[in-house]
Amino acid sequence: MKVEYIDHMGSDLSVVRAATASFAKDPEAWDEDKHPRLINYLARGMTQADYDNMVEYLSGGQQSNSINRSPRLDKQQEVAEILEAYRHTPTHWSPFAHTAITLRLKAPIAIHAQFMKHTVGFAHNTVSRRYVSDTPEVFVPEFREKPTGNIKQGSGGLHRDRFDFANWYKREVNKSIKLYEKLIEQGASPEQARFVLPQGVMTEWVSTGSLYAWARLYRLRTDSHAQKEIQELAGQIGQIIKPLFPVSWAALTGE
DSSP: OEEEEEEEEEOHHHHHHHHHHHTTOOOOOOOOTTTTHHHHHHHEEESSHHHHHHHHHTTTTTOOSSOOTTTTTHHHHHHHHHHHHHHHHOOOOOGGSEEEEEEEEEEHHHHHHTTTTTTTTEEEEOOOTTOOOOOOBBOOOBBBOOOTTTTSOOOOBTTTTHHHHHHHHHHHHHHHHHHHHHHHHHTOHHHHHGGGOOOOOOEEEEEOOOHHHHHHHHHHHTTTTTTTTHHHHHHHHHHHTTTTHHHHHHHOOOO
């Protein structure tokens, strides 16, 4: 799997410009003392002081009057109330949408399908085997154990028979690819011949999204509950975007 940078528009200063437009301001230069605080406020929905105060209280420190809470609650209830209030704190996402990052991605069809669930703030164009009939590349997974307990998704550690599984997998996938090529050679239309290809073959696509859209995808797809393959893909995305918007990316993702 691979992610490649193509192009981008904007910077951390672009986010600041969009945010300050409401006040008819247009900053000409980056202010190291002021602008990071603004970006963090936009991403969190609260000032740095209020955020620090919340962190201090949740870590066992004293609570100031800036944290709204109901009277006569025990500590556990107070923490639950604060976390719930923070979860519903409205953020200011639109300044982060005045940006664009275009990436080229390569992954198995099954991972591409997961990626395509992210539509808001994105435009996607994928290689189509209606028009392309070259031999597809095969993705060979590291076979993991099924999840334990009552978990309906995910996987466990590496399976002890993973090398045998990989051999079986490659044998059957290659059979499908040979049949695909035979259908093409015999004159079948590529748009129908592709039906025989398994989800393990690679596909490529180009995606353009706002900084906010990419950050949301990154947060969701690097979560420990996401499939490991798409975690890896999202990790590559983060490595590309973080240097382009270092302050905003840290504010939106916590990294």
